[in-house]
Amino acid sequence: MGTGGGLLGLLILIGDIWAIINILQSRSEMGMKLLWVLLVVFLPLLGLIIWFFAGPRGSRA
Template sequence: MGIEVGGLLGLLILIADVWAVINVVQSGASTGAKVGWVVLILLLPVLGLLIWLIAGPRG
C-alpha cells in the first residue's frame, strides 16, 4: 500500500510543478527571472514549489 500512496503523492507534486512552471512562463517577469524560477522548481520540486508560491512572480 505504501507504493500507491508514494506514487500518488509524486504524481500530485509533478502536476503542481508543471502548473507552477506554466504560471512562471506566463508571468510578466524578466526572462532571466523566469529561467531562475523554472530551474529552482525543477531542481527542488517540493521546496522550489513552496518558495515559488510564497515569493514567485505574479501574473
C-alpha cells in the same frame, strides 16, 4: 502495497507543471523566469513551496 508515494509524486509533478506555466506567463524578466523554472525543476517540492509564497504570478488581465 500502498500507492501513497506514487500519488504524492504525481501531485507534486502536477503542481510543478502548474507553477512553471504560471512562471512563464508572468511579466517578470526572462532571466528571473529562468531562475524560477530551474528552482522548481531541480527542487520539485521545495521549489514549488518557495514559488507559491514568493514567486512571480502570471498576468490574468
